[in-house]
Each structure stands twice: as C-alpha cells, then as structure tokens.
Amino acid sequence: KQEVTQIPAALSVPEGENLVLNCSFTDSAIYNLQWFRQDPGKGLTSLLLIQSSQREQTSGRLNASLDKSSGRSTLYIAASQPGDSATYLCAVYNQGGKLIFGQGTELSVKP
Amino acid sequence: EAGVAQSPRYKIIEKRQSVAFWCNPISGHATLYWYQQILGQGPKLLIQFQNNGVVDDSQLPKDRFSAERLKGVDSTLKIQPAKLEDSAVYLCASSLEGLAKAFFGQGTRLTVV
Numbered sequence: 435k436q437e438v439t440q441i442p443a444a445l446s447v448p449e450g451e452n453l454v455l456n457c458s459f460t461d462s463a464i465y466n467l468q469w470f471r472q473d474p475g476k477g478l479t480s481l482l483l484i485q486s487s488q489r490e491q492t493s494g495r496l497n498a499s500l501d502k503s504s505g506r507s508t509l510y511i512a513a514s515q516p517g518d519s520a521t522y523l524c525a526v527y528n529q530g531g532k533l534i535f536g537q538g539t540e541l542s543v544k545p
Numbered sequence: 546e547a548g549v550a551q552s553p554r555y556k557i558i559e560k561r562q563s564v565a566f567w568c569n570p571i572s573g574h575a576t577l578y579w580y581q582q583i584l585g586q587g588p589k590l591l592i593q594f595q596n597n598g599v600v601d602d603s604q605l606p607k608d609r610f611s612a613e614r615l616k617g618v619d620s621t622l623k624i625q626p627a628k629l630e631d632s633a634v635y636l637c638a639s640s641l642e643g644l645a646k647a648f649f650g651q652g653t654r655l656t657v658v
Contacts, residue, residue: 440587468646468647477636477650483646523587523588525587525588530600530601530643531595531640531642532590532600532601532643533588533647536587537586537587
C-alpha cells in the first residue's frame, strides 16, 4: 500500500530564505507526482506536475525534483516571500490515476 | 478557462440528517475525483470516475456515502445519514485523463453538529 510522508509538518522561515520541502513515498512504482499549494479555507492549487520519466520541473521560483529509486521528491522555493505562506501538499499517482496525498507541510514566511 | 465548480461552499447539518454536494468539472475532463479532507490532514480519495464509470471507490463508506456522475459530466456526492466524524472539507477535482494534471475546486466545508 502506497504511503506518502511529508517532513517537516510545519516550517517557519524569514523572508528571502531559500527552502526545501520534502516528500517521500514507500512504493517507487509511481506514475506522476504533483505538488499543490493550499491556502487556509481554500481548495488546492496545482504548482508542478512531474511525469515519471522526468527528474525535475521548474516554474518561476519553484523547482521540484523526483527520484523514484529512492522514493523521494523535493520542492525548492527560492527567495521566499510572505505570500508563499500556505500548506504545501505532494501527491503521487498510481497506475489507475489515483492521487495519494501526504499530510502536507505548513509553511510560514515571516517578513 | 473555467475551473472546477463546487456548491455549496459551506453546509451545517445535524447528525443523522442527509446532505448532497455538487461538482461541475472542467469541460472535457474525463476523470473526476471526490476527496475528503479532515482538518490538519491530507486529502483522502473517496471515489474516482472515468467518464460515468467508477474506477476506484475502495475508501467510500458505502453504508452512508453515495456518488454518481450522470452523462459523464456533473457529479453529486451524498451522505445519509451524516455522523459527527463526517465533518470535513469535500473536494472535487478533474483531469483530462487519469494521469494528467488534476485541478481542484474550492471545496465544500461540512460541519455536522
């Protein structure tokens, strides 16, 4: 059974710092992996989708990497801003297209 | 491009009552998901549709939850009767097909008192 873990559960950093969020999964036979952002009381906003054949994806200040063999993905946020404060969720896709989520990392960027 | 639409945004009901949620996916998206997100946790899949067929409903409490997707477009999720532990945000998502990028709606926050 696939399990997804995100560490740390919460993170507080000063504005301007570069940071890394971690996501690990127990079964390396995943298809794709997607990172989401969730603001309080809101739905999920897609950030990056990494296909199983890719090792990373970049969008603006965000870079996500995927290492299937080690069962890990990281989301790198450069030059963090207070507006980046949110909960970040990773989800892995199994063969049938089912997304299995981690519990999220709550990020707080202090001005 | 219009996103995934859900209604209502909020619902408060008493235990043992029934409730229904509605979802309109992005046009042309064949795959539709319903997720339950309890406060402080990641979303948990309840049911996944491909067009109007069920792909996965292994975690749907079928004694009280039901879902349908008529004509492979809109979907409704129903709870009858509701329990206190059903208090959560119910998220609907859609994608072009199973492994494509998933897009989520704003969710329906259900409080059972």
